[in-house]
Amino acid sequence: MKMTKPQLSKSNWRILFSGILILGLIATVAIAQRRGGGGSHQKKNAEGLPTYYEVPKDQADLSGKFIMARLRFDVSMYGWNFTHLGDGGFPWSHDWPGAGRHLNKIVSELSKLDINLDVNEPIYGFTDADLYKYPMAYLCEVGYMNLTDQELQGMREYCLRGGFILVDDFRLQREWYPFEAQIKRAFPEYQLKKLDISHPIFNCFFSIKTLDVPPPYGNFGPIKPEFWGVEDDKGRLMMVINYNNDVSDYWQWSDNPFDPIGTNEAYKFGVNYVMYALTH
Numbered sequence: 001m002k003m004t005k006p007q008l009s010k011s012n013w014r015i016l017f018s019g020i021l022i023l024g025l026i027a028t029v030a031i032a033q034r035r036g037g038g039g040s041h042q043k044k045n046a047e048g049l050p051t052y053y054e055v056p057k058d059q060a061d062l063s064g065k066f067i068m069a070r071l072r073f074d075v076s077m078y079g080w081n082f083t084h085l086g087d088g089g090f091p092w093s094h095d096w097p098g099a100g101r102h103l104n105k106i107v108s109e110l111s112k113l114d115i116n117l118d119v120n121e122p123i124y125g126f127t128d129a130d131l132y133k134y135p136m137a138y139l140c141e142v143g144y145m146n147l148t149d150q151e152l153q154g155m156r157e158y159c160l161r162g163g164f165i166l167v168d169d170f171r172l173q174r175e176w177y178p179f180e181a182q183i184k185r186a187f188p189e190y191q192l193k194k195l196d197i198s199h200p201i202f203n204c205f206f207s208i209k210t211l212d213v214p215p216p217y218g219n220f221g222p223i224k225p226e227f228w229g230v231e232d233d234k235g236r237l238m239m240v241i242n243y244n245n246d247v248s249d250y251w252q253w254s255d256n257p258f259d260p261i262g263t264n265e266a267y268k269f270g271v272n273y274v275m276y277a278l279t280h
Contacts, residue, residue: 065114065115065116066104066107066113066114066115066116066135066136066274066278067100067104067115067116067119067121067122067134068100068103068104068121068134068136068137068138068166068274069121069122069123069124069131069134069136069137069138070092070093070096070100070121070122070123070124070137070138070139071092071123071124071125071126071131071137071138071139071165072090072092072093072123072124072125073092073125073126073144073145073146073147073151074146075090075091075092075144077146078144085097085123086098091140091141091144092139092140092141092144092145093123094140094141094169094248095140095169095246095248095249095251095252096120096121096123097120097121098251098252099248099249099251099252100120100121100138100248100251101117101120102251102252102254102255103248103251103267103270103271103274104116104117105117106251106267106270106271107270107271107274110271111275113274113278121138122134124137125151125154126147126150126151126152126154126155126158127150127151127154128154131154131158131163132158132161132163134163135162135163135164135277135278136163136164136165136166136273136274136277136278137158137163137164137165137166138165138166138168138248139165139166139167139168140167140168140169140170140246140248141169141170142167142170142175142178142179142182143170143171143172143174143175143176143178143179144175145178145179145182146178146182147182147186152182152185152186153186155186156186156187159187159230159232159238159239160232160238163238164237164238164239164240164273164276164277164280165238165239165240166239166240166242166273167179167239167240167241167242168242168245168246168247168248169242169245169246169248169249170243170244171215171223171243171244171245172223172244176243180192183230183239187230190230190231190232191230192228192229192230192241193228193229193230193231194226194227194228195211195227195228195229195240196211197209197210197211199229199237200276200280201229201237201240201272201273201276202272203272204272204275204276204279205271205272205275206268206271206272208265208268208269208272211225211226211227213225213245213262213265214262215244215245216245216246216247216249216250216262223244224244225242225243225244225245226243226244226245227240227241227242227243227245228240228241228243229241236280237276237280240273240276242269247266247269247270248266248270249266250262250263250265250266250267251263251266251267251270254267
């Protein structure tokens with residue numbers, strides 16, 4: 001059955017903030033917020049597949065406050081029997097909820113953006129109408145993603161109506177090619193574009209000096225992180241793609257930093273992604 005999707009509200013999608021604090025190195029910011037569990041609930045969606053989503057504890061209206069959504073996809077074709085979210089669970093849930101909470105904490109300390117700090121990333125599929133309430137969504141481990149035609153259409157509509165997707169945490173050609181094929185199906189008229197340091201997303205808040213960053217993976221050989229994107233007709237970046245990279249892993253473990261310099265740089269990328277999503 002064809003879903004009727006709501007149009008995006010500019011008031012919900014363009015959160016204005018009036019001032020920016022003086023910035024120092026992000027690594028010097030103390031992050032008190034530890035990883036939380038959160039009360040996840042399970043139900044069945046219209047296709048009969050498990051749907052995981054996070055319900056705010058107070059059922060508060062989230063309009064006017066920023067929180068990044070988390071995108072899910074079905075992995076039952078692999079025969080996996082995951083029962084929990086986060087590391088070791090569903091691939092699309094890796095680094096949840098700590099990474100998102102930590103990024104929110106940093107953004108709130110560096111700006112006057114109104115952010116929900118006590119709510120885990122709400123989880124939605126591409127066909128969920130409530131996804132349209134969120135200007136930015138995080139998507140990871142896309143090498144295992146195999147979307148239906150309806151889900152690909154949902155991805156397309158979300159992006160074309162103003163949504164911004166951060167793709168992260170995947171590596172090697174064996175994961176790139178399946179993802180690339182699905183992007184071409186969702187956006188046949190647009191090209192995947194390799195980004196360079198001159199793109200506005202790398203200068204919209206922090207002036208990032210280089211994209212030559214070290215890979216976060218030690219067990220996949222000598223791989224080089226790359227930054228890709230998909231732009232609409234007006235040049236707005238609808239999707240930023242961290243290939244051979246995993247910036248959210250640095251966010252997740254930033255309260256016990258194993259790599260302070262890498263963590264500092266990963267937060268710069270994350271803050272820029274948020275600011276770009278809310279201003280473009």
